Amino acid sequence: MKLNRFVLILNFSFLFVLSSCSTHSADNQYEENTSKPVKNIIFMIGDGMSYAQIEGTENAIGKQLEMRKFPVSGTITTHAADKRITDSGAGGTALATGFKSNNGMIGMKADSTAVPSMLELFAEEGKQTAIVVSSGITHATPACFVAKDINRNNYEAIAKDFAESDKLNYFIGGARKHFVDREDSKNLLEEMTAKGWQFFDDLENAQFNASANAALFMADEHPVAVKDGRSDFLAKGTAKLLETMSMQADNGFFMMVEGSQIDWAGHANDSAYLVTEMIDFDNAVKAAVDFAEKDGETLVVVTADHETGGLTIINGVEKDYSSVRFNFSTVNHSAVAVPVFAYGPGSEYFTGMYDNTDIIGKIMKAAGK
Ligand SMILES: [Zn+2]
Structure with a gap:
């Protein structure tokens, strides 16, 4: 059993507020604005994030995360078809498609039948689509929304599915190498360019517009961790694509955003890594809810797809948080349930405790399907 003390992260400059600030009051909630039907959907996944990751981060920074201010919350179970503890392949597939799958599989039912994701279903309805992640774009969670594969590690085949998809309009993430440095010697970026895709490698200079699909590669493989200097592209890229799509998408849009490395911090039992990745993801949540508040037609x-690290919060013998500690119980995923937070029209469908396969039906119901 490994104890990761908060003192390990007290070196971070953002921790100066750690003292008497309550993170548990119900004030400062986002006001619900449900008068209009749902036109746009922003679906956000904190990979490996459950209640202790949220509570622990709030304790560490001394304030509420944006996601906690949402007016509606629920809880989902996360098991895979073949295992009580899911991986991100089966977990992402359940969220994206509504079907249980086996660990390691992407966009397929356990019998290896390919099934459409909500991104693909909304694209068929004429919505624009986008994915923004802090891992490689071919990694398990984003792959579940675009690719179909029996093995999540078939990165080159998954990149090919991205290249050949006619359902995806924009993406931001890493894994450029799986598009250009391939065993089949193909250059998928050239093939995509021929079909009208534009590619960028710098967020500030990325010119997203209505006339072309576009991708922004933030790394050849995975973007580095926030603690190692990753920029705030998750929040800024989310905001930039929301602005682009809101100006051009007459039928609305579907966007998936993943805080990918919360999971990796859990595997590493690294509380400083965890807190910084949670803040990065929550900044993207803030960008999404800022847009939704103004827009009024956005859910x-x-x-999360599962919990990672078997994290608990222990001690807390003082009135403040000075003695509270992160306590990881595994370097793997755990079977505990994870939270759901909803804001905007249709958010009322997300209360209660249900299964990860139920999410897509609730989103479709909210969208009037
Ligand atoms: Zn994991």
Whole structure:
């Protein structure tokens, strides 16, 4: 059993507020604005994020995360078809498609039948679509929304599915190498360019517009961790694509955003890594809810595919948080349930405790399907 003390992260400059600030009051909630039907959907996944990751981060920074201010919350179970503890392949597939799958599989039912994701279903309805992640774009969670594969590690085949998809309009993430440095010697970026895709490698200079699909590669493989200097592209890229799509998408849009490295911090049992990745993801949540508040026709759903690290919060013998500690119980995923937060029209469908396969039906119901 490994104890990761908060003192390990007290070196971070953002921790100066750690003292008497309550993170548990119900004030400062986002006001619900449900008078209009849902036109846009922003679906956000904190990979490996459950209640202790949220509570622990709030304790560490001394304030509420944006996701906690959402007016509606629920809880989902996360098991895979073949295992009680899911991986991100089966977990992402359940969220994206509504079907249980086996660990390691992407966009397929356990019998390896390919099934459409909500991104693909909304694209067929004429909505624009986008994915923004802090891992490689071919990694398990984003892959579940675009690719179909029996093995999540078939990165080159998954990149090919991205290249050949006619359902995806924009993406931001890493894994450029799986598009250009391939065993089949193909250059998928050239093939995509021929079909009208534009590619960028710098967020400030990325010119997203209505006339072309576009991708922004933030790394050849995975973007580095926030603690190692990653920029705030998750929040800024989310905001930039929301602005682009809101100006051009007459039928609305579907966007998936993942805080990918919350999971990796859990695997590493690294509380400083965890807190910084949670803040990065929550900044993207803030960008989404800021847009949704102004827009009034946007549903924001924040959830997770599973918990990672078997994290608990222990001690807390003082009145403040000075003695509270992160306590990881595994370097793997755990079977505990994870939260769902919803804001915007249709958010009322997300209360209660249900299964990860139920999310897509609730989103479709909210969208009038
Ligand atoms: Zn994991």
